[in-house]
Amino acid sequence: MTNDNIILSFQDLDIRFTLRGQVLNAIRSVSLDVYRGESLAIVGESGSGKSVFTKSAMGLLDANGVIAGGHIWYGGRDLTTFTREKEWLTIRGKEIAMVMQDPMTSLNPLKTVGDQILEAVLLHQDLRGEAAKKAAVQALAAVGIDDPERRYKQYPHEFSGGMRQRVVIAAAVACRPKILICDEPTTALDVTIQAQILDLIKALQKKLDLTTIYITHDLGVVANVADRIAVMYAGDIVEVGRCEEVFYDPKHPYTWALLSSLPQLGVKGQDLYSIQGTPPNLFHEVLGDAFAPRNPQALNIDFVERPPFFEVSPTHKARTWLLDPRAPKVEPPEHIRHLRQKGGYPHG
């Protein structure tokens, strides 16, 4: 931890799951720095490991998952050395909080929303009794819920999906965390509500000086909120860079494929682009570039040796042999190169 600006740092992290006697390499030696105050988006398809990756920083892996190697640095401590719940309780909520995907199920149906926010306040803010209750009511007001005094006493089923997600955010923020992980925060919501929730998180981030990590497969969300993007594929980060770098100057073939799949880039009358094949089976060792079997332009070396990170700019790097000086020149697909002309970011 040399750089003061790095709040959370993953180093060569390996995460394995044991499923029916087989070992699945969910995260394969991944390194990533998260900067203080930034908004980072981790994008990737289902099963790419983006959720597992961030959960490991809160000690919330399922019982059959273990951190098999690497480090997670936070505040000068290596979180991978934590074994007891007591140690994790100094991180969960207090330092890193989380907003989950489905607001319909992430609140206890038998407790008032007030109680569920109060629970966080009592644990993480030095308040008791009336003062704590007041803080919980304020938390409700802060996420834009009208008449918070009355709403405090209501149960989750009396709230709509978007309102429940606001409550979940209020509970997470009431922990006073430094980092807020938003795991697909808008996936389960109505399109009209999605933008409101993202705006709310953005506003809270600014107000409370939060670092936010979004986990999503929706590039529209990413374009809206992210300063930086990390593209994840088959348990590995294949490209990371500033938002405009990844959108306008993508280097990894998987990022190309991902961007090509945007429906906004489709031409009327033509089939939408889809990536051929399926992600590799992580029960087996992945040789070379995990994306090579699905990449029609893969080089021979892609099947043999895992590419290192090549730096494109100080803030942009990608794990692809195409960036090696000896590699043949392969251009990204035409329509991606014109993404900038097509009216900027693809808004979802």
Add this chain to the structure above:
Amino acid sequence: MPKYILKRILRSFLTMVIVITVVFSLLRLMPIEGYFENYDKLSQTQIDLGLQKLGLTDPLPKQLWSFGKQLLSGDLGVSIRYRKGVSINTIVAEKAPVSLQLGLTSLAIALALGLPLGILMSRSTRTKWKIGDKLGTVFIVIIQAVPAAAYHILIQFAGSQGVIHFGDWSLKLPMLFKLGDYRTYILPILSLAIGNIAYYAMWLRRYMVDEANKDYIKLARAKGVPSRQISRKHVFRNAMVPLIQYIPNSILFTLMGSLYVESLYSIPGMGGLLVAVIKRQDNNMVLALVVIYSIISILGLLFGDLLMALLDPRITLSSKEESR
């Protein structure tokens, strides 16, 4: 809510009227031979006189009406065959407290042991070897799979014959029940409780495992709530809601006693009473017992629903059918 309760009570009353009418009418189809001990030797006049005395010669609606009136005044009638001439109120008042006392004690024990066992088992599912869960499952499977008669006899035998012993001391509890001698209560209570222990442990474990895998538990963990507190305030509480519904019923049903356990330990309770009076064709007692049992069942369901509504805010009791 009061309106709903009133409506439920009125509907229960209607159910009772239907139950009584059906049972009353069916009982009238029984052969009249059953009412007399020495039917073959009686003359037609004696038989007619006997039937008239029992009030069986009146038209059915009239009989029903007078029975209803008598019932509303709190009188269950008089036994005609089982204990001839004795008021049924007296018989029930003698027998019901015995069943109730044993039943309630055993239920309290079943809850006190079964619920912690369920909690232990569900917690153990998150440990590596799940030993607690596996041992508990073995116990539950044995209790559920082995016919109850087998383990009742085993309990009676092992508890009374000195099979369990340490040195000079051996466990020799009385084999049969004696009213007032509390040492004789132990084995029957254990017999009555053991099935319920398994029952409550099984369902609580199941509901707790269900709840523990829900998203809101993950959010609670992410908020930094310690797992003990999650277990107590979220998992256990939510898992009890579907279970609590059956507790009023369990309490009320102890009144009915257990046919097998009561006959095994020769307990003078309510268990088996209905079978006995049907065999003896004691119509009045059959009716009285059916009335008692229906009241118990109806009240049990009503209290269960009310408790559910108290505990689960998503359930609002209203008189509108469609809001259920």
